[in-house]
Amino acid sequence: MTNTIEQLPILNVDRISVYYGQFQAVKEVSLDVRPGEIFGLLGPNGAGKTSTLSAIEGLIKPATGQIKVVGFDIVGQPLYAKANMGVQLQATSFQPELTITDILKLYAGVYGVKLSKEEVFNRLQEIKLEDAAEKKFGQLSGGQQQRVSLLIATIHNPALVLLDEPTTGLDPQSRRQLWERIEAIRAKGHGVLLTTHSMEEAEAVCDRIAIIDHGRIIAIDTPERLISLHREDPEVISVSRKGRITLEDVFIGLTGRAVRS
Amino acid sequence: METRIPAIKDVLRTLLQADFTTVWRNRRSLRMVLLVPILILISWKGAVDKIGPAVVMASAITIGLASIGLLGYSGTIARDRDKGVFQRLRVAPVPTWTIMLSRISIQVGLIALMTLLIFIVGFAVDKISLSALGYVTGLLVTLLAGWLYLGLGQLIVALIKNPETVNSTSRLVYVAFIMIGMLGQFGAFGKAMKDIVQWSPYGVVQKALAGSLQPLSWTSDHTMALLATIGYTVVFVALGIKYFKWDNK
Numbered sequence: 428m429t430n431t432i433e434q435l436p437i438l439n440v441d442r443i444s445v446y447y448g449q450f451q452a453v454k455e456v457s458l459d460v461r462p463g464e465i466f467g468l469l470g471p472n473g474a475g476k477t478s479t480l481s482a483i484e485g486l487i488k489p490a491t492g493q494i495k496v497v498g499f500d501i502v503g504q505p506l507y508a509k510a511n512m513g514v515q516l517q518a519t520s521f522q523p524e525l526t527i528t529d530i531l532k533l534y535a536g537v538y539g540v541k542l543s544k545e546e547v548f549n550r551l552q553e554i555k556l557e558d559a560a561e562k563k564f565g566q567l568s569g570g571q572q573q574r575v576s577l578l579i580a581t582i583h584n585p586a587l588v589l590l591d592e593p594t595t596g597l598d599p600q601s602r603r604q605l606w607e608r609i610e611a612i613r614a615k616g617h618g619v620l621l622t623t624h625s626m627e628e629a630e631a632v633c634d635r636i637a638i639i640d641h642g643r644i645i646a647i648d649t650p651e652r653l654i655s656l657h658r659e660d661p662e663v664i665s666v667s668r669k670g671r672i673t674l675e676d677v678f679i680g681l682t683g684r685a686v687r688s
Numbered sequence: 689m690e691t692r693i694p695a696i697k698d699v700l701r702t703l704l705q706a707d708f709t710t711v712w713r714n715r716r717s718l719r720m721v722l723l724v725p726i727l728i729l730i731s732w733k734g735a736v737d738k739i740g741p742a743v744v745m746a747s748a749i750t751i752g753l754a755s756i757g758l759l760g761y762s763g764t765i766a767r768d769r770d771k772g773v774f775q776r777l778r779v780a781p782v783p784t785w786t787i788m789l790s791r792i793s794i795q796v797g798l799i800a801l802m803t804l805l806i807f808i809v810g811f812a813v814d815k816i817s818l819s820a821l822g823y824v825t826g827l828l829v830t831l832l833a834g835w836l837y838l839g840l841g842q843l844i845v846a847l848i849k850n851p852e853t854v855n856s857t858s859r860l861v862y863v864a865f866i867m868i869g870m871l872g873q874f875g876a877f878g879k880a881m882k883d884i885v886q887w888s889p890y891g892v893v894q895k896a897l898a899g900s901l902q903p904l905s906w907t908s909d910h911t912m913a914l915l916a917t918i919g920y921t922v923v924f925v926a927l928g929i930k931y932f933k934w935d936n937k
Contacts, residue, residue, distance in 0.1 A: 484779045486935070499691070506693050510781040520772035524713035525706060536702025537780040539694030 436461050437511075437587045437618035438483065443492030445478045445642075452478040454642040455492065460587065460618040465609060467633035468622045471682050475642040476622045477517075480591055483620070484514055497586050510538070512587040513580035515573075517595070521564045527551065527575060528560045531582070538583035554578050554608075570601030577608055581617075588612055590621040594628055606632050626675035636674075640682045650674050657681070699782045703790035710764070711794055721760045722802055725752030726809050728870075733814045739874075741816040742905075745806060746897035747870060749830055750890060752802045754865045757837025758844070758858040761795050765845045766854035774934045784934070792838060799834040803827055822901045829900035833893040833917050839924030840889065846931035865890045892916040 438460040445453035453475045460466045470476045481487045483494055485501045485508065494501040499508040521530050528547055535542045542550070551557045554574040559567060567575065573593060580588055590609070594602040609632055612619055623629055629636050630650045637647040646653055657663045658672040663680030667673075711718060729748035736744050768774060777787050807823060810816040818826065841858065848854045868877065869890030875882045885891045892913040899910025 486775060486778060497691070506781040506783070507691050509779060510691050510693055512779075514776075514779040516772055516776055516779070520776035522706065522710045522768060522773055523771075524710045529706060529709055533702055533706040534780070536705075537694065537699055537777065537782050539692055539698065539781075 437497055438620060439493075439495045440479070440483065441493045441495075443479070443482055443489040443494060445475075445482055445487060446490050447478075452642055453482065453489070456639065456642070456644055457492075458637050458644065458647065460620050462586070462618055463613055463616045464634045465613050465619040465621065465632050467629040467636040468620060468639060469624075469626070469629055469636055469678060470622075470639035474639045474682070476639055477591065478642075479639065480589060480620070480622060484512070484589060485509055510583070511585055512589060513583065513585040515576045515580040515588075515590045515593055517591045523563060523565050526561050526563060527556065527567075530564060530575070530579065534579045535582050540583050550578060550582070568601075569596050570598065570604065573597060573601065573605055574608070577605065581612060586617060588617055588619045590619065592622055592624065594623070594625065602628070626673065626678055630674045638678060638681055645681055646677075653677050693781050696783070696786065699786050700790060703777075703782075703786060704793060707790050707794045708797075711760075711798065714764070717760050717763070718798075721752065721755040721798065722805060724755050725749065725802060725806055729806055729809055730813050736814050736816060740898075741810070741814070741818070742822075742898045742901040743894075744814065745810050745816055745818075745826075745901055746894045748806050748810070749803060749826075749897055750833075750869070750894045751866060752806065753799065753830070753834050753837045753893065754862055754890070756795055756798055756802065756834065757839075757841040758862040758865075760798070761791075761838055762841035762845050762858045763851075763855055765791065765842070766848075766851035769845070769934065769936050770851045772935075778934060795838055796831060796834060799831060800827065803830045818901055819904070821903050825903045826897065826901040829897055829914070832921075833897060836889055836893060836917055836921040836924060839921050839928050842928030842932065843924045846928045846933070849933070849936040851936075869894070887916060889917075889920050892920065 436459040440456060440458045442455045442457050443453060444451060444455055456475070456479055458466070468476050468479065478487065482489045483501065485505050488502060496508040497511045499511065501508040525533065531547055531550065532542060548557055548560070551560055556571060556574060559571065564572060564575065577590070577593065580590070593609070594605055597605065606628070609619055609621070621633070633650060635647065635649050636653065637644045639645070648656065654672055654674055654677055657677045657680060660680055663672060663676050666679045667676045725748045728751050729744065732744045732747070774787060778784055803826070840861070844857055844861070845854055848857055868881070869885055869888065871877065872881045872885035873891060873894065886895070895913035896910055896917050899906045899913065
């Protein structure tokens with residue numbers, strides 16, 4: 428099956444709302460991700476990040492609004508939209524009995540990519556895991572697991588890559604290495620949407636970020652402009668700790684000091 | 689730029705390969721679902737002359753079906769849902785029904801394997817010999833009745849989210865089937881319980897199977913048991929699908 432796709436934007440989210448029963452988790456959220464852009468979605472726990480991402484991934488249906496991936500509506504043409512996106516979920520999400528080679532073959536297969544033995548080896552070599560081909564996913568370190576997950580998310584060379592908190596739990600070396608891999612994806616012209624709790628990560632790799640709170644996007648811009656725009660806000664100044672305004676100060680200033688469950 | 693959607697047959701082949709590997713490498717579970725009915729068949733060797741070869745074999749197969757549906761299938765579905773395996777597959781460009789069809793197809797294959805093993809062990813150890821037609825109809829009714837236990841396993845996973853609670857509930861139901869079903873059918877717990885067991889999912893499957901293994905002795909009781917088996921299956925599968933959630937959050 429084939430279909431011709433429109434080029435831009437890679438992802439267009441237009442005023443989506445998501446409900447769980449009576450509770451509105453996402454309120455008229457709009458954003459877009461352009462080719463060659465890393466877009467960060469930031470928010471406190473329970474702000475609506477994962478719900479927004481789940482709607483984009485087609486796992487939950489928004490009550491209102493529209494989501495298009497390279498022109499394909501995620502509700503109307505889910506298979507075409509999903510074929511153009513690669514996803515790295517937060518959870519481990521692979522069968523514990525399967526080896527890394529098995530997992531690679533499984534996900535290549537479900538994305539319609541045929542991989543020979545040699546190609547599987549080459550792909551694993553790219554992420555420096557050729558020696559782990561016959562290991563189970565659970566036997567890998569956190570950093571190695573994230574490399575495998577990212578490889579699988581990009582196995583079909585998708586236009587859009589969605590990464591849900593990709594560096595959570597990683598040591599600084601693994602995190603830096605993953606940032607480089609994400610930047611390499613951007614360099615190839617793919618669009619990347621990532622969620623993160625790390626302001627350092629958002630500042631380091633994201634071209635634009637959106638801050639979401641209580642289901643609404645409250646700010647959207649480049650990290651530099653967000654800092655510049657809010658450096659005079661009394662709430663931002665009051666939470667500043669180092670004598671200079673950081674993205675984290677802006678984030679806490681906008682979303683509040685209260686710890687979310 | 690062109691968007692390519694993988695063909696359904698390629699997706700199914702890939703999923704089947706992965707699901708088969710998962711079952712094959714899960715040796716403890718595989719041994720459990722295959723050995724328990726065989727051990728029952730062997731231990732009931734002395735009862736073949738008293739209650740009849742078809743009843744002995746039908747009881748062993750029924751326990752095997754319960755093992756596969758309640759110990760094997762429900763456990764892996766609950767575990768994989770908890771780990772997010774289904775969500776990971778659902779974000780791929782595959783219709784969701786292919787994910788479940790692949791899982792169920794592997795279980796149906798396991799049911800066929802278990803049945804053939806019981807036929808072989810029954811012949812070799814218990815000296816049970818059926819007509820060729822009996823083996824064929826027996827296998828067909830086993831495959832049909834297998835859906836009842838897969839449906840029951842599905843229903844348990846649909847109603848309970850926690851994988852550990854699914855496991856303990858499945859085991860409880862399984863033990864109840866073995867203890868109450870096997871002993872109750874001979875009146876060990878009184879007449880009332882015998883009647884209940886006869887029309888329970890254990891009793892109707894066992895009765896329909898016993899009839900199918902000796903098709904020339906098929907009676908209206910067997911027909912009723914077969915209809916009840918189909919009825920239970922429809923209810924379990926329908927409710928199991930209706931209430932099933934891909935995510936346990």
